[in-house]
Amino acid sequence: xxxxxxxxxxxxxxxxRRLSTLGxxxxxxxxxxxASRLPPMASExxxxxxxxxxxxxxxxxxxxxxVVQAPEDPILGVTVAYNKDPSPVKVNLGVGAYxxxxxxxxxxxxxRRAEQMLVNDPSRVKEYLPITGLAEFNKLSAKLIFxxxxxxxxxxxxxxxxCLSGTGSLRVGTEFLARHYRERTIYxxxxxxxxxxxxxxxxxxxxxxxxxxxxxxxxxNIQGLLEDLSSAPSGAIVLLHACAHNPxxxxxxxxxxxxxxKLMRSKGxxxxxxxxxxxxxxxxxxxxxxxxxxxxxxxxxxxxxxSYAKNMGLYxxxxxxxxxxxxxxxxxxxxxxxxxLVIRPMYSNPPIHGASIVAAILKxxxxxxxxxxxxxxxxxxxxxxxxxxxxxxxxxxTPGDWSHIIKQIGxxxxxxxxxxxxxxxxxxxxIYMTSDGRISMAGLSSKTVPHLxxxxxxxxxxxx
Ligand SMILES: Cc1ncc(COP(=O)(O)O)c(C=O)c1O
Numbered sequence: 001x002x003x004x005x006x007x008x009x010x011x012x013x014x015x016x017r018r019l020s021t022l023g024x025x026x027x028x029x030x031x032x033x034x035a036s037r038l039p040p041m042a043s044e045x046x047x048x049x050x051x052x053x054x055x056x057x058x059x060x061x062x063x064x065x066x067v068v069q070a071p072e073d074p075i076l077g078v079t080v081a082y083n084k085d086p087s088p089v090k091v092n093l094g095v096g097a098y099x100x101x102x103x104x105x106x107x108x109x110x111x112r113r114a115e116q117m118l119v120n121d122p123s124r125v126k127e128y129l130p131i132t133g134l135a136e137f138n139k140l141s142a143k144l145i146f147x148x149x150x151x152x153x154x155x156x157x158x159x160x161x162x163c164l165s166g167t168g169s170l171r172v173g174t175e176f177l178a179r180h181y182r183e184r185t186i187y188x189x190x191x192x193x194x195x196x197x198x199x200x201x202x203x204x205x206x207x208x209x210x211x212x213x214x215x216x217x218x219x220x221n222i223q224g225l226l227e228d229l230s231s232a233p234s235g236a237i238v239l240l241h242a243c244a245h246n247p248x249x250x251x252x253x254x255x256x257x258x259x260x261x262k263l264m265r266s267k268g269x270x271x272x273x274x275x276x277x278x279x280x281x282x283x284x285x286x287x288x289x290x291x292x293x294x295x296x297x298x299x300x301x302x303x304x305x306x307s308y309a310k311n312m313g314l315y316x317x318x319x320x321x322x323x324x325x326x327x328x329x330x331x332x333x334x335x336x337x338x339x340x341l342v343i344r345p346m347y348s349n350p351p352i353h354g355a356s357i358v359a360a361i362l363k364x365x366x367x368x369x370x371x372x373x374x375x376x377x378x379x380x381x382x383x384x385x386x387x388x389x390x391x392x393x394x395x396x397x398t399p400g401d402w403s404h405i406i407k408q409i410g411x412x413x414x415x416x417x418x419x420x421x422x423x424x425x426x427x428x429x430x431i432y433m434t435s436d437g438r439i440s441m442a443g444l445s446s447k448t449v450p451h452l453x454x455x456x457x458x459x460x461x462x463x464x
Pocket of ligand 1: 167193274276309
């Protein structure tokens, strides 16, 4: 079979060639066959071609009339539905965004202070950043995840570039791998964050899954995970959630991480870490980075996509970093030069504001300390919501073992509710969540827990 990523002598990928051939083929279709595939407005077009004339819009038709309605994003679409619901008791547990006890979005005090400092500093300008972003931010980000005493950093073996939050970091890393790495298959956990397969596929990799979650124990399927990675081809890329696995809230123990590391290193599998929740899982930045540090400590190579969306509450500022840990400093220099070639035609260079906030906080001892206190408070509030929901279900005598609610970690609980039960809870109780039964614990408060517990109780006792 043809490999979608193989390039011909002009550097053109076979997948691109196939797309353009498909486009030409569609354009050359006979009027009747083309028209029969178009929606009514376009098929009224007498020539039957997709875009008959650049001025078609002038005569009432649209040159885009053939464009079909795309489905909503499965996660962000939950918020769209929630916003349309006029009910005063509605609760949005779909999107992974922290809310206060009052149900309001939170801007950390430390972020407000850092922003104030930036505003008051007349030397700050709005010039373009370099392609790789704010150098100080990159250094501090690598230290935050790998540890300030990391040998990889001390030996200058880490190439870090500022990217557009976690998603942008994953995408840049993917495009780099598709161009420069010999193996183009990435193994992702089953299940995983819904955007992963899309980012990796569109970035030029092919996606396979490894077993991760065991619905019976509602815990990690370590046996299945190890078996699947054992049978992956040598050199394959493996996506690992650094902590607070989304959507399951199930993380390997440190012993299990060690088993995974040994297996991956012995088979030459390349780790691609996604760290979207450092500090959010346990409340400790260092504890949540332990899995990553184990892999970096062995001297091997890996990729790391970091996000400040959740742990600094900088969701909309789109601040993140991609680091590639290399064997040697000279490889890291060349890797960085190629990352620039990925970034420049994509978005040229990253935004300055969010990265400046992060750098201001990470480099100042007092601000850093203040951040860790606020971060711990967010993590603790989520943990207390777990306990409260568990207690509320127990108090109602809701059938089933709900201990996974307190065992799982991070922003989400994978409740085990099925899509029919989810639909029931949305219809009858105005509770919005993804259809896989995932709820964002960060969206709950002591006021909404009883309502959620009532809804779960009703869903479990009435719908099966
Ligand atoms: C596992 C995981 N990775 C990456 C992201 C990316 O988030 P962002 O692009 O907002 O940093 C998310 C966000 O929900 C996530 O859950």
